[in-house]
Amino acid sequence: MVERKGLEDLPGVGPATAEKLKEAGYGSIEAIAVSSSSELASIAEIGESTAQKIINAARQAADVGGFETGDLVLERRKLVGKLSFGTKAFNDLMGGGIETQAITEFYGEFGSGKTQVGHQMAVNAQLPLEKGGLDGSVIIIDTENTFRPERITQMVTGLSARNGTEYDPEEFLKNIHVAKAYNSNHQILLVDTANDLANKLKDTDKPVRLLIVDSLTAHFRAEYVGRGTLADRQQKLNKHMHELMKFANLYNAAILVTNQVMAKPDAFFGDPTKPIGGHIVGHTATFRLYLRKSKGDKRIARLVDSPNLPEGEAIFSVTTEGLKD
Numbered sequence: 001m002v003e004r005k006g007l008e009d010l011p012g013v014g015p016a017t018a019e020k021l022k023e024a025g026y027g028s029i030e031a032i033a034v035s036s037s038s039e040l041a042s043i044a045e046i047g048e049s050t051a052q053k054i055i056n057a058a059r060q061a062a063d064v065g066g067f068e069t070g071d072l073v074l075e076r077r078k079l080v081g082k083l084s085f086g087t088k089a090f091n092d093l094m095g096g097g098i099e100t101q102a103i104t105e106f107y108g109e110f111g112s113g114k115t116q117v118g119h120q121m122a123v124n125a126q127l128p129l130e131k132g133g134l135d136g137s138v139i140i141i142d143t144e145n146t147f148r149p150e151r152i153t154q155m156v157t158g159l160s161a162r163n164g165t166e167y168d169p170e171e172f173l174k175n176i177h178v179a180k181a182y183n184s185n186h187q188i189l190l191v192d193t194a195n196d197l198a199n200k201l202k203d204t205d206k207p208v209r210l211l212i213v214d215s216l217t218a219h220f221r222a223e224y225v226g227r228g229t230l231a232d233r234q235q236k237l238n239k240h241m242h243e244l245m246k247f248a249n250l251y252n253a254a255i256l257v258t259n260q261v262m263a264k265p266d267a268f269f270g271d272p273t274k275p276i277g278g279h280i281v282g283h284t285a286t287f288r289l290y291l292r293k294s295k296g297d298k299r300i301a302r303l304v305d306s307p308n309l310p311e312g313e314a315i316f317s318v319t320t321e322g323l324k325d
């Protein structure tokens with residue numbers, strides 16, 4: 001595993017500059033490495049030539065996606081893990097579960113079950129491999145204050161009954177690290193914090209194997225209103241997604257993000273069945289699932305985009321004990 005460096009390790013970046021960059025959402029060496037000197041100069045209030053020097057140093061320090069030979073890619077692909085949903089229909093749809101080294105996006109209307117899926121996966125990820133888990137810890141970036149430890153307890157109790165094992169909910173809660181994101185910049189910054197935490201836990205018996213961002217887009221949507229802001233928003237979102245992808249590869253982790261679609265479209269966001277973030281999120285997420293409500297506690301998940309699986313649907317229920325067939 002690569003040792004991660006901080007912004008302060010770059011020549012020419014003092015604490016004040018580092019702070020300005022972080023506040024503007026440039027919290028990682030990788031983000032600096034792919035920025036332009038004019039952009040950096042104006043954010044950090046430094047000269048362009050200094051900015052260019054910082055960028056050059058960042059490019060050297062970061063692995064910003066140069067070329068890799070196919071055998072190395074294959075070697076990494078061999079490590080890909082699958083995190084089970086714990087429901088047959090869902091697993092069948094997704095070829096066994098959600099993959100590590102990938103971003104899986106769940107989008108749908110309010111109440112369609114996105115947060116519930118996230119909670120269930122935060123439980124399942126801690127199970128041993130033979131039980132469909134990833135034997136790891138979980139990080140949740142909670143942007144809408146929807147994380148409920150009580151739900152985790154209920155789901156662990158449900159799982160104990162289903163698996164015929166006595167799991168301790170408290171143990172599960174201890175392996176879930178939750179941070180609230182107060183705005184989109186903070187949300188982007190929390191991926192760096194997540195990196196630090198993952199780095200710290202990587203040699204323990206519970207390395208971070210799942211990172212959840214619930215909701216990926218809510219802050220962006222609330223902060224960037226009006227047509228003139230669209231380009232900025234998409235650029236930030238794009239950077240955020242790439243940092244998440246980087247995290248996925250670095251720690252062989254699964255990334256689960258949620259995205260709300262509006263039941264009542266406004267003029268700006270258009271088509272009600274289209275998730276927020278449009279092309280950017282769509283092209284960066286590896287798998288996309290559209291969730292919708294059906295009768296009672298039933299939900300329908302539709303796989304809409306996948307590099308290697310056919311499109312299809314799965315029906316599942318959201319119950320007090322967790323997701324069920």
Ligand SMILES: Nc1ncnc2c1ncn2[C@@H]1O[C@H](COP(=O)(O)OP(=O)(O)OP(=O)(O)O)[C@@H](O)[C@H]1O
Nearest residue numbers: 109110111112113114115116117146260318319320
């Ligand atoms: N303890 C519980 N027992 C049974 N069902 C529950 C329980 N808690 C939540 N649910 C179900 O989950 C639904 C909420 O789903 P969830 O919070 O995942 O929606 P969401 O898609 O994340 O919505 P939003 O976009 O508003 O965040 C509730 O309407 C209810 O049907």
